[in-house]
Amino acid sequence: MIPVQLTLEGIYSYQERQKIDFESLTEAGLFGIFGSVGSGKSSILEAISFALYGETERLNARDRRTYNMMNLKSNRSYIEFDFINSENKKYRATREFKRNSKNFEDVKTPSVTFYEWKNENWIPLDHSNAEQIVGLSYANFKRTIIIPQGQFKEFLELGAAERTNMMKEIFGLQRFDLQNNVSLINAKNRSELDQLEGQLKGFDEVNEEQISSKKESLKLEQQKFEDILKSFRETEKLYSKLKSLKEDFETLHEKKAHFEKLTEQKENLDLLETKTELYDRLSRI
Known part of the structure; x- marks a missing residue:
């Protein structure tokens, strides 16, 4: 996944609408996001994660995620993330949630819409499944794109099965996993061979005299x-x-x-x- 542009409004310290153009950064092939503590570096990555999957590493649903993510001076939060997937198709993920005008601490459920860039227009999709577009589950997205502080050791110490599944998903290695296909073909051939052997057993007692x-x-x-x-x-x-x-x-x-x-x-x-x-x-x- 290649980030193109991120728009933030009413998220954490980003009260006013801000746009981050990643294209000027990704052209160099390597870039960093720098700033002092609390300046909003992690908020950028968290906004991308939330726009795509509706999940964040620091907060979950029980933590009143939308209320805590929304800037205290804002009544509306909006995230818009444009990116290019592995098939070189351009997509946009948007999430918007608003504060209840009658209850300051009540933030409504976010509305989410995904778009695809076609014929110079953003065409809405009939689903909001980021895994289908990006090719990564949220768990593997965290492990490969966003590694939280203190969890790099956990990433390295994944079990063999989890590591294998993650690598298959990230690099599309399922097409090289021939074990199941070979096993099915082998079982089918063995079954056919057994049937042929059973049919040939009826001819064990046949000799030249009987043929004549x-x-x-x-x-x-x-x-x-x-x-x-x-x-x-x-x-x-x-x-x-x-x-x-x-x-x-x-x-x-x-x-x-x-x-x-x-x-x-x-x-x-x-x-x-x-x-x-x-x-x-x-x-x-």
């Missing part, structure tokens, strides 16, 4: 299949002929019925023709 016997049986079965197939094809041809003959017989039966009907009509027509000829002769006479 099975080959002879296969030949016999293939010959039977060929004979049955030949018989089937002959039967199929006979079936086709019988089916065609049946169709021809049905057609012949229909033709005969039609012929008998036409024969009956012919007798009536012959009689009608005779009568017509007789009528014609009589008509001419």
Whole structure:
């Protein structure tokens, strides 16, 4: 995380709005914040921590944090912190809290908003999770960015597991931790190997004599299949002929019925023709 700018108002000794431009300092690669005791050096780091995580090292929620952080002459406290994360994206974290006008010691819950700089505008985010943006939990942020006085020894004496987890989180080393993936692949391969070995056990008693016997049986079965197939094809041809003959017989039966009907009509027509000829002769006479 690279700090860009910090705006303070109504925080500890910073009653009036103050802006700290870190860009002119970070260009040198190394800088320090100096001043006498009580001049507000720690307040700068504490304001950054509170803007990002809503947590501070010196005060917790039980210590009436917001009341003690607010300048006694102020009715409003405001922190605005601009920074660039490891992905080279620019963000802004803001926290604001106000004093209850009817009760001097009652300070309302801070309102927090995170923004991202896009297209020359600050776009509000739908969350205020600094860990998601910075890539550090508050605990590791304290250990790596803000080390309180007297706690450097604790930082050095972290347990192996805590130190490993912290380094993984800070430097994104999770992608190099292949133990779980390798274990899963190894377990999967072992399971598949066991299944194959179980399937192959059924062939332990197979020998050349059994294979030759099975080959002879296969030949016999293939010959039977060929004979049955030949018989089937002959039967199929006979079936086709019988089916065609049946169709021809049905057609012949229909033709005969039609012929008998036409024969009956012919007798009536012959009689009608005779009568017509007789009528014609009589008509001419």
